[in-house]
Amino acid sequence: MSKVIYSSPENLKELFQLLEQDQAATLWAGGTDLTVKLENKKIKVSHIINLKNVKELDFITASETIRIGALTSIRKLETSNLMQTEYPLLAQASHGLGSWQIRTLATFGGNLANAAPSAETATPILVLNGTMIIKGKNTERKVPAAEFFRGPGQTVLKQGEVLTEVELPKLTSDFKSIYLKHSLRRSMDIALVGVACALRLDGDKCLEARIGLGAVAPTPIRVPKTEQFLTDKTLTTSMIAEASRLAVEECRPIDDIRATASYRRELVQVLVKRALTSLVKDGGSDENTD
Amino acid sequence: MKIPISLTVNGDKFELLVAPTRKLVDVLREDLGFTGTKKGCGEGECGACTVLMDGEPVSSCLVLAPQAHGKTVVTVEGLESENGELDPVQESFMSKGAIQCGYCSPGMIMTSKALLKLNPHPTEEEVKDAISGNLCRCTGYQKIVDAVLDASEKRGR
Numbered sequence: 001m002s003k004v005i006y007s008s009p010e011n012l013k014e015l016f017q018l019l020e021q022d023q024a025a026t027l028w029a030g031g032t033d034l035t036v037k038l039e040n041k042k043i044k045v046s047h048i049i050n051l052k053n054v055k056e057l058d059f060i061t062a063s064e065t066i067r068i069g070a071l072t073s074i075r076k077l078e079t080s081n082l083m084q085t086e087y088p089l090l091a092q093a094s095h096g097l098g099s100w101q102i103r104t105l106a107t108f109g110g111n112l113a114n115a116a117p118s119a120e121t122a123t124p125i126l127v128l129n130g131t132m133i134i135k136g137k138n139t140e141r142k143v144p145a146a147e148f149f150r151g152p153g154q155t156v157l158k159q160g161e162v163l164t165e166v167e168l169p170k171l172t173s174d175f176k177s178i179y180l181k182h183s184l185r186r187s188m189d190i191a192l193v194g195v196a197c198a199l200r201l202d203g204d205k206c207l208e209a210r211i212g213l214g215a216v217a218p219t220p221i222r223v224p225k226t227e228q229f230l231t232d233k234t235l236t237t238s239m240i241a242e243a244s245r246l247a248v249e250e251c252r253p254i255d256d257i258r259a260t261a262s263y264r265r266e267l268v269q270v271l272v273k274r275a276l277t278s279l280v281k282d283g284g285s286d287e288n289t290d
Numbered sequence: 291m292k293i294p295i296s297l298t299v300n301g302d303k304f305e306l307l308v309a310p311t312r313k314l315v316d317v318l319r320e321d322l323g324f325t326g327t328k329k330g331c332g333e334g335e336c337g338a339c340t341v342l343m344d345g346e347p348v349s350s351c352l353v354l355a356p357q358a359h360g361k362t363v364v365t366v367e368g369l370e371s372e373n374g375e376l377d378p379v380q381e382s383f384m385s386k387g388a389i390q391c392g393y394c395s396p397g398m399i400m401t402s403k404a405l406l407k408l409n410p411h412p413t414e415e416e417v418k419d420a421i422s423g424n425l426c427r428c429t430g431y432q433k434i435v436d437a438v439l440d441a442s443e444k445r446g447r
């Protein structure tokens with residue numbers, strides 16, 4: 001007989017009451033990571049709090065900024081017209097996550113709070129200078145995306161707190177963006193390297209560059225030196241090649257079961273080059289330009 | 291602690307008690323007898339357990355049974371019409387030889403159904419993209435893609 005308790009709050013108020021009553025409770029959204037961990041006995045649960053009925057966290061709204069609720073499914077991010085036009089890199093990254101069956105279940109907040117260094121939606125959020133809205137029972141704080149991730153599986157979220165939404169500033173119309181990922185299988189494979197890139201362009205002159213890398217450091221990272229190097233430069237082939245070499249110097253990959261660190265460095269160079277080239281060339285296709 | 295849930299499967303409503311960590315796939319197969327849905331890896335990698343939940347494909351091995359409360363689920367058994375006629379997608383899988391051992395077929399067929407509902411005339415690339423979360427160990431992929439395209443053409447006629 002199972003001793004696990006199950007609760008399904010319908011709103012944030014009920015959720016925070018439950019969290020206060022039982023500090024050992026496990027927050028459960030899409031469950032695509034947690035179910036596997038549970039199945040493999042990597043986590044123990046005593047109390048599951050199902051988040052999927054907290055409908056107030058399932059939204060995408062646009063006004064001065066774009067706000068995305070934490071319970072928004074990855075599938076919704078992938079197929080949303082707003083995402084596809086405003087943030088192609090986030091729509092593309094979402095498309096690359098898991099499989100259709102996974103994306104239906106998996107949530108934006110779950111992908112971020114799970115804090116895998118390879119998390120698909122994390123690098124776009126870094127590149128978009130997102131702000132994480134974190135709520136507790138009577139508290140609310142805003143944390144820049146760049147400060148949210150602390151290590152593999154680690155975030156700044158404290159006991160009793162919940163990531164409720166992410167706020168993203170709009171990009172001006174001269175920005176173009178792309179997300180590229182390399183993995184061994186098309187679906188259901190964790191990225192060996194993921195690259196999120198947004199450039200503000202005037203023709204082939206780069207006015208601003210933002211590049212995020214996934215799976216090459218303990219957290220998703222930006223590469224500020226590479227970004228600075230690209231700023232106010234004309235993006236010639238040699239300039240792009242130099243920038244992709246710089247990005248390699250800024251990452252800190254490790255050897256693991258999926259790939260060696262040196263192979264990951266090679267991938268960073270290739271993917272950064274490919275991302276920059278395709279943005280300069282035609283504004284966001286993922287054609288193989290290498 | 292067992293949780294009372296109610297869900298609709300293939301048009302029939304069921305009420306049952308489930309443990310919080312029980313998976314939807316086990317409820318479908320073991321409690322309700324819908325063994326058409328296969329359980330492969332049990333961790334969302336293979337797509338064999340794909341069912342439609344509120345019209346969207348999901349890996350039923352990743353859904354906690356209580357999370358399916360109030361949902362409408364369609365399994366491969368639900369595709370057959372009342373007078374026993376198979377769905378056009380099932381017909382195409384047979385006529386195009388898209389079935390070898392058959393283990394991946396229910397999942398493949400459910401994902402294909404979802405695709406064709408959303409996009410009645412997909413390109414070959416769109417078919418491959420949609421079913422990329424379904425593994426076939428017999429490597430019958432080409433015939434599976436052919437079958438989905440065939441079913442799509444039938445719809446057009």
